[in-house]
Amino acid sequence: MKTIYIVRHCKAEGQEASALLTADGLAQADRLADLLIDSQIERIISSPYIRAKDSVAPLAGRLKLQVELDERLVERVLCAGFITDWQQHLEASFRDLDFCLEGGESSRLAMRRIVSVVDEIRKHPAETTLLATHGNLMALLLKYFDDAVGFIDWQKLTNPDVYLVTLTQPPRLQRL
Numbered sequence: 001m002k003t004i005y006i007v008r009h010c011k012a013e014g015q016e017a018s019a020l021l022t023a024d025g026l027a028q029a030d031r032l033a034d035l036l037i038d039s040q041i042e043r044i045i046s047s048p049y050i051r052a053k054d055s056v057a058p059l060a061g062r063l064k065l066q067v068e069l070d071e072r073l074v075e076r077v078l079c080a081g082f083i084t085d086w087q088q089h090l091e092a093s094f095r096d097l098d099f100c101l102e103g104g105e106s107s108r109l110a111m112r113r114i115v116s117v118v119d120e121i122r123k124h125p126a127e128t129t130l131l132a133t134h135g136n137l138m139a140l141l142l143k144y145f146d147d148a149v150g151f152i153d154w155q156k157l158t159n160p161d162v163y164l165v166t167l168t169q170p171p172r173l174q175r176l
Contacts (some may be wrong), residue, residue, distance in 0.1 A: 043144035
């Protein structure tokens, strides 16, 4: 039976790929390591964005694990430019998985991207893997496991946030 910890990054200074964790975010990363140190994690895969990598770095150091970087874990791009009503569009993308703004990625495509990582985890010998990613992509993966997950659940996510998924039939989700 495979177990996956899905972690949304700790508090960061911004949304760009190079955004660093805030001082509070760095403290959160240490507390995250305290929370997960005894979880039998054998493998850590992270978005290459600095805020995601740095969120799991203390845990990786304590467990003496390399953090594997995977581009498929980067945040979903809703659209190419700035829009003021982005939350309305994001909500629409949870109702219609094929909804896509110009230059953006539909929920269905983003979900397929992160699910492809899960499919590889199923085949890997490690029993317990941690994925470090971003809020929207995390919510879409949770939706894949439980179709009832939606925009409201995305709004309730915190930095950091941790879910445990047990890959049984059906998969079991648990918020930590």
